[in-house]
Amino acid sequence: MATTPHQHASADDPRVLLDDHMGLYEPIPPYPPRTEREQEFYTLGDGEMFLNAGPHHLATHGVLRVVMKLDGERIVDVDPVLGYLHRGVEKLCENADFHQTIAYMDPLEYVASLFCEWPAVMAYEKLLDVEVPRRAEYIRVLTGELNRVSSHLLAMGFHALDLGGITPILYSFIERDEIVEMLAAITGQRMLFNYFRIGGVNGDLNHDFMSRLGDWMSRAGQQVAANAALLNENEIFVQRNRGVGTMDRVTAIKHCWTGPNLRASGVPFDLRRAHPYSVYPELDFDIPTRAEGDSLARYLLRIDEVKQSLRIIDQCLHQMPDGPVMAKLPRLLRPRPGRAFAAIEGPRGEYGIYAVSDGTDQPFRFRIHDPSFLHLQSFTTLAPGGLIADWMTLNASLDPIMGGIDK
Amino acid sequence: MTALSRTWGRLTTPGKVVFTLLPILVVLTVGLVVAIVIFGGPIWDVVLANLGVVRFVAAATIILVITIPIAFLNIFLEMKVIAFMNLRIGPDRVGPWGTLLSVVHGLKVLMKEDFTPTGADSVVFTWAPVVTYAAAVMTVLVLPFAPGLYGQDFNIGLLYFFAMGGLGVVGLLMGGWSSFNKYSLLGGLRSAAQIISYEIPLTLSAVGLLILAGTMSLNTIVQQQSGWFTDWYVFRQPLGFVIFFIAATAEGNRTPFDLTEADSEIVAGFATEYSGMRFGFFFFAEYVNVFILSALTVVLFLGGWNAPFPFPHLAVNLDPGGLGIPLLFLLTLGPAIATIVLAAPFYLARSSMRWWVALIIGFALFNVLTVGLILTWGFISFSWVAGLLWFLVKTFTFVFVFVWMRATLPRVRIDQLMGFAWKWLLPAALLNLFVTAAAVVVVGS
Known part of the structure; x- marks a missing residue:
């Protein structure tokens, strides 16, 4: 029956008394603490316990692992553990042709892929001094805004799903599916488009895309408003979100937040207006902001952004000029030695690419700036003090994408 | 046969007990009926002499057997209704409109590996689903399905119902504690906190009704509501009805109060480590609970098996x-x-x-x-057929409401859940009780 530990030397033996080896089942690293923070985090106080969520937890939006220190249901401290999706994209890109690197960009942001291709091609165009045709720029803005809408719809749906509502995600997916189908009509892919090229885009708009887009635009505003009405006036949903994960504007700026999360804290910073690129200066749209800075503000701000994106799409369709969609470029690109940084406003914030050229056909150095990584670092300040359920709300409202975080 | 014996070998001890007991009870009941048919008089005398025992055996058999189709029906309803509300098609492969999918689900659960994790307290772990399932099944005993169609008519029927229904939480707590998993532990403790909190408004909201009814026998309560639908207690206890239904939602661990198995927070709560038929029992118990709580709401507030209007009695006596x-x-x-x-x-x-x-x-x-003709004749000629039909229609309307809420609402947070029970439902239930008592004293019962 009961065996004593000294009879079985191996800790892997299941017959070993578990009481003496409880630590085996705790999410404590097997090495001694390396930093003061680790020392502090992995020391349990009175009545506290660890809860390991992930990397295969249902609410972590990918393979994020979060070790929570709990006092009952209340979170005392959290420690996000990264690296489960690390592919070494930056190093891969340094060993690839300039054209090939664009394909590596897609999986960084697998919900809105175009927004990681965009800064890469912009950086290369700066290195090469290429003039992009205006029609290509309009197509980039058009497809990009469509992709932003699809990403925000997904974020709204998953927000509800993390809070236990199972229907909004499916309603969101109806619209998102229509968008990815029409993007597939011009790019050939539903998810990882690989559509932007250095000096333009990979193909003009076709009839399939335009007819689908026309159909969808006639009902998009109504559909989005109807889907949002399912949640916005739901008392349970509002109560779950209001005052959860509140970020004031000073701390948000200190934590290098960008995108909807920053604007929900009251900072009207949008790269499309702050550092205009592409044809955005020619387009008329507003930068919605909210003062509260909590999860509800971040959720509502995404709905406002969807409305603005629909405005931009409408203007793009009306102002789209004729002309080529690719600049004349040699097949083998050898930019002059130098460095370039390009950043664009994505659905989660500022995506930036820093590329250094040494005159060969490969980037000498390649660095990716991802907004989700910076939003994720605020977990340790926002989650403690809340309940386990608040952490789900926080995670859903920050809307991180693990592809870019782990690179 | 090999598949059957393999399945049998995979069953746990409680599973074997249930699946042995069930055929024995069925055989006993069928044998009794056959004996009455063949031998007639003498057997009938014996039956009449021991009516209590016979009734108990028959009721136990029928109740154990009837929970399975009820659970299957509820599961199918949930899958199909939520699918339609999500603009999906839902199950449509097995059987017409996917009606047999829940049966296939049941068989799948039966065939799956029955796994006990290392470190789990295996005895408690094994018996936890049985406790939950037994608690759900035993409450069916006092439910009046139709005139003369009930297991037992206690004069403390409602008290028995609440006592047995409250036992279910013991099973959840046992499962959560013994699984050696922190998600299970959190789920088990959540269910304990939640069900104990909501038991109080649930019971108190029914007390106002008990003052009016003057009895705890569910059968008598239903009989008091016969006649027009205005005689139903929902019109004399509207606040009590609302409180009762909300608390019943929490008692049944249904959305928006399904924190016990909040899948986006604590994976599957108390059922995280369960697999095979042990999980099946938890699953069945949940859906039987939905039916039972709907049925109790109907019995207490919506007239049970009574038609909403005085039903014309046209007994067509056929003498073939x-x-x-x-x-x-x-x-x-x-x-x-x-x-x-x-x-x-x-x-x-x-x-x-x-x-x-x-x-x-x-x-x-x-x-x-x-x-169709036989059913129509039964509906017209026998009050119990008509009563059963009215009862099932009303009950499944409430089951539909439960499913509807699951498709629509997000989940509440644990502190909001507890605050709602203690700060809103309990005072409201006390107010309802006070107003009812005062009205009875002033107006006279």
Whole structure:
């Protein structure tokens, strides 16, 4: 029956008394603490316990692992553990042709892929001094805004799903599916488009895309408003979100937040207006902001952004000029030695690419700036003090994408 | 046979107990009925002498057996209704409109590996689903399905119901504690906190009704509500009804109060480490609970098996024996003639119709027609058939509401859940009780 530990030397033996080896089942690293923070985090106080969520937890939006220190249901401290999706994209890109690197960009942001291709091609165009045709720029803005809408719809749906509502995600997916189908009509892919090229885009708009887009635009505003009405006036949903994960504007700026999360804290910073690129200066749209800075503000701000994106799409369709969609470029690109940084406003914030050229056909150095990584670092300040359920709300409202975080 | 024996080998001890007990009870009941039919008088005398025992055996059998189709029906309803609300198609592969999918789900759960994790307290772990399932099943005993169709008519029926229903949480707590998993532990403790908190408004909201009814026997409460639908207690206890339904939602661990198995927070709560039929029992218990809580709401507040208006009693007494020899001709020739008559239009209308296809259609139509006629006759002539139908219609309306809420609402947070119970439901239930008591004192019962 009961065996004593000294009879079985191996800790892997299941017959070993578990009481003496409880630590085996705790999410404590097997090495001694390396930093003061680790020392502090992995020391349990009175009545506290660890809860390991992930990397295969249902609410972590990918393979994020979060070790929570709990006092009952209340979170005392959290420690996000990264690296489960690390592919070494930056190093891969340094060993690839300039054209090939664009394909590596897609999986960084697998919900809105175009927004990681965009800064890469912009950086290369700066290195090469290429003039992009205006029609290509309009197509980039058009497809990009469509992709932003699809990403925000997904974020709204998953927000509800993390809070236990199972229907909004499916309603969101109806619209998102229509968008990815029409993007597939011009790019050939539903998810990882690989559509932007250095000096333009990979193909003009076709009839399939335009007819689908026309159909969808006639009902998009109504559909989005109807889907949002399912949640916005739901008392349970509002109560779950209001005052959860509140970020004031000073701390948000200190934590290098960008995108909807920053604007929900009251900072009207949008790269499309702050550092205009592409044809955005020619387009008329507003930068919605909210003062509260909590999860509800971040959720509502995404709905406002969807409305603005629909405005931009409408203007793009009306102002789209004729002309080529690719600049004349040699097949083998050898930019002059130098460095370039390009950043664009994505659905989660500022995506930036820093590329250094040494005159060969490969980037000498390649660095990716991802907004989700910076939003994720605020977990340790926002989650403690809340309940386990608040952490789900926080995670859903920050809307991180693990592809870019782990690179 | 090998599949069956393999399945049997995979069952746990409680599973084997249940699946041994079930056939024995069925055989006993069927044997009793056969004995009465064959031997008649003497057996009938024995039965009448021991009516209590016989009734108990029959009720136990029927209740154990009936929970399975009820759970299957609820599971199918949930899958299909939520699918329609999500603009999906839902199950449509197994059986017509996917109706047999929940049966296949049941078989799948039965065939799965029965796994006990290392470090789990295996005895508690094994018996936890049984406790939950038994608690759910035992509450069915006092439910009056129709006039004269109930397991037992206690004069403390409602008290028994609440006592047995409250036992279910013990099983959840046992499962959560013994699984050696922190998600399970959190789920088990959540369920304990939640169900104990909501038990109080649930019971208190029914006390106002008890003052009016003057009895705890569910059968008597239903009889008091006969007549027009305005006699239902929901019109005399509207606040009590609302509190009762909200608290019942929490008691059944249903959305928006399904924190016990909040899948986006604590994976599957108390059921995280369960697999196979042990998980199946938890699953069944949940859906049986939905039916039971709907049924109790109907019994207490919506008149149980009473029709919403005074139902005209038109007993059509059929005496087939009075026909004599022509009855034989009717029995032998009736189906054949009816089949041919019903098949003829199909055969004549379409030249491509084969004669045997037309006959199959005719035979199917004849069966549908016969069953329909018999049901209609039963509905008109027997009060229990009509009562059962009204009861099931009302109950499944509430099951639909539970499913509807699951498709629509997000989940509340644990502190909001507890705050809602203690700060809002409990004072409201006390107010309801006070107003009812005062009204009874002033107006006189």
